[in-house]
Amino acid sequence: MEKPREWLREKSIAKKVLSQANVIFEVVDARIPQETRNKVVEQLAKERNKKLYIILNKADLVPKDFVEKAKKQISQEYPAIVFSAHKNIGKKELEKVIKELAKEKKIIKIGVLGYPNVGKSSLINTLKKKKVATTSPKPGMTRGEKLIRLDKNVYLIDTPGIITLEFQEDLALKGSWIPEKLEQPVEVAYKFIEKILQHRPQALREAYGIEPDEDPLKTLEKIGEKLNYRVSGGGVDLDRTAKKVLWDWIKGHIKAFWL
Ligand SMILES: Nc1nc2c(ncn2[C@@H]2O[C@H](COP(=O)(O)OP(=O)(O)OP(=O)(O)O)[C@@H](O)[C@H]2O)c(=O)[nH]1
């Protein structure tokens, strides 16, 4: 299991933020909304009786009917809001929610939590209409927690991504782990391509101009060939190709999504 100490540090940050905050915004990736729901965050919120909203961020990367279906599914458990920090989606609705929350208490603190790289800091910047939180395609950008004043009596708390006790391979599949830090990038890319083949193979055709093979490894090879990533001797550099594919997913270049 990867780095329990780091995990504990993050869990303690989550606990701290959860006790400071009145409300939780759990940010998920709208492309894989169920897989990026964070069990630790939801469990801690439940234990502490904190109201939790699920924000489906990066909605600009998926079709509208898909994200609406995801929202409907999640709404059975938590209030859900479709959002994009990059495009103007859901901002008014979220602002309305915040306004309503602000009426309930003298001072309202909203903890923004979720897996690394789902767009927590970007969401805060969008609401604030100013770059107050550092963002990056690299998972693990935000380190400590940071209090940001949104309004007279409204504060947002930016936090580092919360990782649960999971294998780095599984985190990488969520776009929450830096591909270079993987021991076996090819294995992860294999699993990732397997998922895409299952849900939306044309995403690979669109991204790389290749004809996906039903064998994920062959598909990875085809991508490497197309990109002309070679090892000395002429074979396809699978390692490099695997990292590239995982980065393309992180950067939103592969248009796939599933529930
Ligand atoms: N397409 C798209 N990309 C987004 C959106 N929001 C954030 N991103 C991108 O996702 C990446 C991660 O964004 P951050 O805001 O740094 O994510 P974070 O959750 O704060 O990440 P950590 O601090 O590492 O946990 C960046 O490359 C952003 O540009 C969005 O709504 N749409």
Ligand SMILES: [Mg+2]
């Ligand atoms: Mg951040």
